[in-house]
Amino acid sequence: xxxxxxxxxxxxxxxxxxxxxxxxxxxxxxxxxxxxxxxxxxxxxxxxxxxxxxxxxxxxxxxxxxxxxxxxxxxxxxxxxxxxxxxxxxxxxxxxxxxxxxxxxxxxxxxxxxxxxxxxxxxxxxxxxxxxxxxxxxxxxxxxxxxxxxxxxxxxxxxxxxxxxxxxxxxxxxxxxxxxxxxxxxxxxxxxxxxxxxxxxxxxxxxxxxxxxxxxxxxxxx
Amino acid sequence: xxxxxxxxxxxxxxxxxxxxxxxxxxxxxxxxxxxxxxxxxxxxxxxxxxxxxxxxxxxxxxxxxxxxxxxxxxxxxxxxxxxxxxxxxxxxxxxxxxxxxxxxxxxxxxxxxxxxxxxxxxxxxxxxxxxxxxxxxxxxxxxxxxxxxxxxxxxxxxxxxxxxxxxxxxxxxxxxxxxxxxxxxxxxxxxxxxxxxxxxxxxxxxxxxxxxxxxxxxxxxxxxxxx
Numbered sequence: 001x002x003x004x005x006x007x008x009x010x011x012x013x014x015x016x017x018x019x020x021x022x023x024x025x026x027x028x029x030x031x032x033x034x035x036x037x038x039x040x041x042x043x044x045x046x047x048x049x050x051x052x053x054x055x056x057x058x059x060x061x062x063x064x065x066x067x068x069x070x071x072x073x074x075x076x077x078x079x080x081x082x083x084x085x086x087x088x089x090x091x092x093x094x095x096x097x098x099x100x101x102x103x104x105x106x107x108x109x110x111x112x113x114x115x116x117x118x119x120x121x122x123x124x125x126x127x128x129x130x131x132x133x134x135x136x137x138x139x140x141x142x143x144x145x146x147x148x149x150x151x152x153x154x155x156x157x158x159x160x161x162x163x164x165x166x167x168x169x170x171x172x173x174x175x176x177x178x179x180x181x182x183x184x185x186x187x188x189x190x191x192x193x194x195x196x197x198x199x200x201x202x203x204x205x206x207x208x209x210x211x212x213x214x215x216x217x218x219x220x221x222x
Numbered sequence: 223x224x225x226x227x228x229x230x231x232x233x234x235x236x237x238x239x240x241x242x243x244x245x246x247x248x249x250x251x252x253x254x255x256x257x258x259x260x261x262x263x264x265x266x267x268x269x270x271x272x273x274x275x276x277x278x279x280x281x282x283x284x285x286x287x288x289x290x291x292x293x294x295x296x297x298x299x300x301x302x303x304x305x306x307x308x309x310x311x312x313x314x315x316x317x318x319x320x321x322x323x324x325x326x327x328x329x330x331x332x333x334x335x336x337x338x339x340x341x342x343x344x345x346x347x348x349x350x351x352x353x354x355x356x357x358x359x360x361x362x363x364x365x366x367x368x369x370x371x372x373x374x375x376x377x378x379x380x381x382x383x384x385x386x387x388x389x390x391x392x393x394x395x396x397x398x399x400x401x402x403x404x405x406x407x408x409x410x411x412x413x414x415x416x417x418x419x420x421x422x423x424x425x426x427x428x429x430x431x432x433x434x435x436x437x438x439x440x441x442x443x444x445x446x447x448x449x
Contacts, residue, residue: 062421064385066396067413074409152288159290163389170292183300191289191297198288 005185009176016172017193023158023168026090028151031097038102039109040131053102060099066160068092073164089161097154104150108143109135145212149205152198159194169193232411235402242398243419249312249394250381250427253319257380258373260320261327262362268332279328286325292386294318299390315387315394323380330372334365367439374431378424385420395419 041053060068072092076083083091112135120130162171173190177183267279286294298318302309309317338361346360366373388397399416403409435442 059417059421062382062424063417064382064396064420066385066388067399067417067420070396070399070403070409070413071417074403074413078410156288156290159292160386162292170290183296184304187293187296187300191285191293194289194293195285199284202284202288 003180005176005180005182009180012176013169013172013189013193016167016169017197019167019172020155020158020169020194021197023086023089023093023161023166024151024155027093027097027154027158030090030094031101031154034094034098035101035105038098039105042102042106043109045127057099057103060095061103065092065096065157066163068096069160069164085161085164085166088164089158089166093154093158093161096157097150100150100153101147104146105139105143108146109139111142112138142212145205145208148201148208152201152205155197155201156194227411228408229411229415232402232406232408232415235406238398238402239395239415239419242393242395243423245312245392246381246384246394246396247423249315249319249384249387249392250377252316253323253380253384254377256316256320257323257327258377260324262331264324264328265331265335268328269335283325283328286322287329291318291322291383292389294322295386295390311387311390311392314390315384315392319380319384319387322383323376326376327373330369330376331365333372334369335361337368338365367442370431370435370439374428374435377431378427381423381427382420395423 038053038057041049042057044050044053069089069092072095073083073085073088076088076091116134116138117130120134125133158168159170161168162174165171167175169190173186177186180186264279264282267275268283270276270279295315295318298321299311299314302314302317342360342364343356346356351359384394385396387394388400391397395416399412403412406412
């Protein structure tokens with residue numbers, strides 16, 4: 001209708017793809033920091049902290065990201081803060097990612113073999129020392145494959161930021177489509193770009209998992 | 223900077239919220255049943271002797287798992303339209319969600335198949351069970367029992383993901399919320415109510431799957447452990 005797909009449209013989509021990567025990095029860093037706190041809170045010696053963080057995780061994991069995005073976008077406006085679409089999307093994705101990464105990492109920390117915890121205690125290490133010097137270095141190794149796998153989820157989920165008007169890959173596709181009206185072709189291109197971003201990460205995560213599996217089977221008792 | 227919440231103004235639209243929640247559950251139910259069947263077929267297909275079938279199933283699973291659901295929904299929606307086929311938004315939503323959850327189900331089921339010890343199948347062959355009997359009793363049912371928890375959390379995630387169908391104007395819970403907030407200008411209250419409803423729906427689904435598990439897997443109920 002409005003002409004053909006040309007180099008300008010592709011440049012625009014490319015710019016959107018860069019914002020998708022940018023938003024994913026923001027979500028990973030923000031969600032990683034909050035998620036780390038959540039993971040530690042979930043195994044806190046204080047029962048109230050454990051319960052509070054557990055409720056947080058259940059609430060976020062029981063709500064669709066789309067609704068969290070709307071809450072972030074309209075909620076921050078309702079308390080009088082005028083925020084950009086980027087800030088709203090970044091904050092919402094941080095909340096969402098933190099609940100999932102927190103649970104993944106809690107599992108990884110808890111899967112460090114029990115004797116390691118006991119040995120650290122037997123050496124009279126403080127709780128902080130035990131975490132920093134014994135448990136976390138091992139937990140990070142275990143956590144790497146599922147974390148890389150979850151990065152695929154983050155990249156895919158940033159597509160929902162398009163509904164609050166943030167111009168990432170999906171939204172830029174919609175804008176291009178509004179001028180060309182060739183939805184099938186344009187969304188197919190968008191799908192290919194997402195695939196190109198996600199598939200290498202998926203493969204990398206699988207490779208890490210296999211390598212870990214081999215390492216662990218070598219350690220298994222005879 | 224003052225926050226004034228007016229929940230009653232929004233809550234008086236409760237019939238709309240309930241209708242939306244019902245449609246969300248309906249979408250999830252259709253997509254769960256169809257997606258489970260479709261995904262199991264794809265998992266079986268991945269183990270097929272023919273490299274063509276195995277390859278096609280792998281391409282399907284990897285393509286769906288590495289692209290966003292929103293893009294998939296638009297592709298199905300506009301793809302069917304460009305073929306000249308007219309379907310309701312509900313049908314398109316069920317189709318897109320089925321294709322989506324089928325790929326995740328296939329991956330989970332494949333893990334279940336791989337966890338069946340080789341010796342069990344050999345024993346069944348030794349007992350002269352037919353191929354079909356082996357597939358059903360020795361491979362499929364025990365595999366489902368093994369991966370049941372992973373499957374059910376995938377189906378709860380599917381119910382939450384169905385919120386994306388609001389973008390093609392299927393009248394589910396999130397679409398109802400969008401409509402109510404543009405009508406009442408009470409966006410924050412509306413989405414808080416909807417968030418609470420989704421949390422309730424996911425708890426209901428989890429409880430339902432837990433109960434279904436007790437009925438389907440009596441051995442698990444008696445022993446408290448999977449196979």
